[in-house]
Amino acid sequence: MTKTRWIAADWGTTNLRLWAFDHEGQVSAERVSDQGMGQLKPDEFERVFIELAGDLLGQGPCDVVICGMAGARQGWAEAPYAKVPSAPIATDGQKVRTNDPRLNVCILPGLSQANPPDVMRGEETQIAGYLKRHPEFQGSICLPGTHTKWVRIDAGKVVHFRTFMTGELFALLSKQSVLRHGIGDGWNSDAFTTAVGDALSAPDQLTASLFALRATALVSELDPDAARARLSGCLIGAELAGARPFWQGRNVVLIGDPSLCAHYSTALGTQSCETEYADARTMTLAGLAAAHARMTGAEE
Amino acid sequence: MTKTRWIAADWGTTNLRLWAFDHEGQVSAERVSDQGMGQLKPDEFERVFIELAGDLLGQGPCDVVICGMAGARQGWAEAPYAKVPSAPIATDGQKVRTNDPRLNVCILPGLSQANPPDVMRGEETQIAGYLKRHPEFQGSICLPGTHTKWVRIDAGKVVHFRTFMTGELFALLSKQSVLRHGIGDGWNSDAFTTAVGDALSAPDQLTASLFALRATALVSELDPDAARARLSGCLIGAELAGARPFWQGRNVVLIGDPSLCAHYSTALGTQSCETEYADARTMTLAGLAAAHARMTGAEE
Known part of the structure; x- marks a missing residue:
């Protein structure tokens, strides 16, 4: 056997x-x-x-x-x-x-x-895993990634959700657009939080702010690591502006890549929104196990 | 000789x-x-x-x-x-x-x-060509393209301008993102103007509206030509939201590719903004000729 x-x-x-x-x-x-x-x-x-x-x-x-x-x-x-x-x-x-x-x-x-x-x-399974462990949770779950999901949870159900193309836009812009010339591999926390704040206060300027990264490098100077953090901040800030009903005044749990979730936590923290973090692998396994237990009529 | x-x-x-x-x-x-x-x-x-x-x-x-x-x-x-x-x-x-x-x-x-x-x-030369022919022009010139420029003109001078990455985003999203699976080669005017209106009224939803193009194709159906027009409308509408001070209550001249300028004219027309069109090649030549005449001390 x-x-x-x-x-x-x-x-x-x-x-x-x-x-x-x-x-x-x-x-x-x-x-x-x-x-x-x-x-x-x-x-x-x-x-x-x-x-x-x-x-x-x-x-x-x-x-x-x-x-x-x-x-x-x-x-x-x-x-x-x-x-x-x-x-x-x-x-x-x-x-x-x-x-x-x-x-x-x-x-x-x-x-x-x-x-x-x-x-x-796929994300629904991570959500199921989280709710298996926190059946009383009320609030929003954010799953950052290529296509970031914001999900409203009420009484154990997904009641509403919205997907933002933030991660895919970051990858396209940093690797395949005119901005790629000035984007490094590192990070700059101040540049990130400043860009988040700017984007939250004027989300309609997103596509102009993106070109401004290129222009700044040409007319003055822009450190490539700061440029990468600013690009991320522009996109995450614009997302948070659009996702405001999901996080303002609500409990927020982040599930995903730890460093990416840390950036989201920082960004939301600038808006006085505290977040909790849950490990993606653990939640996936918990969700799959809960589904299997139900299929077999067992309880874990 | x-x-x-x-x-x-x-x-x-x-x-x-x-x-x-x-x-x-x-x-x-x-x-x-x-x-x-x-x-x-x-x-x-x-x-x-x-x-x-x-x-x-x-x-x-x-x-x-x-x-x-x-x-x-x-x-x-x-x-x-x-x-x-x-x-x-x-x-x-x-x-x-x-x-x-x-x-x-x-x-x-x-x-x-x-x-x-x-x-x-490059765009400054087209602007110079236009002003050579219309020296009294007051208002804004919009030059749609890979990096669309909105330019405020006052007393023969460029006083302020802003670049939007609209064209490059359209190319990246329609050819290299997950949206490419559902984007055709044609056009649908209703889909375009609806998307422009939606984007103008909620520019903070841009990156969610983009993913919605994919989701619509999956949960119901979306004609590929309508999808292409909607993608364009999302991006141009978001640009117009950010560029509002350039066009609201002002004279607007469009210089660029005729079919692209026609889309901008349609989009601005939904906001009761009438535009004039000037041919890009003619303006480039007029600008270069004016520069040459000045260099040589001649007048054309």
């Missing part, structure tokens, strides 16, 4: 991460692959999964619970969105037909919103 | 355009090369120019008046910025040393602004 009880997986656009759990509920193996959903056709997912985790499987069917972009229309199998307001994970998810009889695969659904139109896939 | 009296050139980042003028002030030749400043080292400009225009030169020195990025720090020779407030072309420009004795090259300076920091190179 294998020691694997079930496998949790976060299959995003660029990476696949999985964790094998033993019968005592402990993580017995953790693996990462760069075979993200973005580069796979639907009929390639099973092979990739078996290559990465085949040796963890026994002879009987093993439960595999997956969150993330593997459930998109172009993923392994589409797991249709649940509409908000909704519990973060409202259903058992989409069963996936496999050729390998050792697999019992289920992909968790994302969330969608009709007005304004919005979607998430 | 050659029939070329002098040569006007617009040497930008991606292209070099030049026009030879005969002794009657008529354009006797027009040439274009893709050898833009962006791909040239300083010691390569003369060779590129001679390759394109050598056969137009006689034996004596020929005046060559150049505007655009050839005057940048990494260009043929730096033509330092003039600080606003200033006439659009305030000096005779930067003489350039050449190896070929048939050349008498001068590069026109751009304009810079200390607060907020901003720069232009």
Whole structure:
């Protein structure tokens, strides 16, 4: 008998991460692959999964619970969105037909919103993990990243959310726009908080403020590390201006990359908004475990 | 004796355009090369120019008046910025040393602004051309493009200006971001004006509105042509919100690509701002000709 009880997986656009759990509920193996959903056709997912985790499987069917972009229309199998307001994970998810009889695969659904139109896939599992541990939480959860999500939580449900393209804009502007000439790898805290304040007080100046980074470097001087921090501050400040109803006067929890969350915490702190931080990996695992426990009728 | 009296050139980042003028002030030749400043080292400009225009030169020195990025720090020779407030072309420009004795090259300076920091190179020549023809003009000139300029004109001088990264953001987002999957090549006027109105009334929602284009395609449907028009409307609307002091209650002249100027005219028209249009090539030539006439002490 294998020691694997079930496998949790976060299959995003660029990476696949999985964790094998033993019968005592402990993580017995953790693996990462760069075979993200973005580069796979639907009929390639099973092979990739078996290559990465085949040796963890026994002879009987093993439960595999997956969150993330593997459930998109172009993923392994589409797991249709649940509409908000909704519990973060409202259903058992989409069963996936496999050729390998050792697999019992289920992909968790994302969330969608009709007005304004919005979607998430993967973040709902982190939210579920947080709410499993803090069932009484009322307030907002912010998940900074390529597409930062701001999520209003009420009575254990996601009632409203909004996605900001902050991370993707930062990557495009710092690496592929005219600004790339003056952007370094470092950081400058003062430049960041000043830019956040400027953007919050005049968010309509965003696209002019971006060019001003280039102009400042040409007409005077701008340290490349300060330029990078200012670019981030412009974009995060503009986001906070648009997301104000999510954070003003509310409890805010940040889930994501620790250094990025620290920048958000700093930015929100300038507006007297205190935040808590929760580890993304821990919340993902807690969310996947809660989904698995519900599927099997067990309680952890 | 050659029939070329002098040569006007617009040497930008991606292209070099030049026009030879005969002794009657008529354009006797027009040439274009893709050898833009962006791909040239300083010691390569003369060779590129001679390759394109050598056969137009006689034996004596020929005046060559150049505007655009050839005057940048990494260009043929730096033509330092003039600080606003200033006439659009305030000096005779930067003489350039050449190896070929048939050349008498001068590069026109751009304009810079200390607060907020901003720069232009090339647009000042179009503005000079417009003011040569309309010396009494009071109001704002908008030059849409990769980096759209809004310019306040008073008593023949540029008194203030602001650059918005609208065009570059449109290119990055439509071709290299997650939005590219749903962006077509066509247009939808209703989608454009609706997006302009939404962005003008809530410019702080810009980066969320961008992701909503993707989300709309996923949760309902979004015609790719409508998506392209909405993306443009989001960005131009946000720009108009930031540029409001330039256009509200003022005369506005648009100089640039005709179809892009038409979109700006439509967008401004929704705000009861009527615009006039001036052809970019004609204004560039008029500005270069005015600069040459002043250098030579002639009047056209």
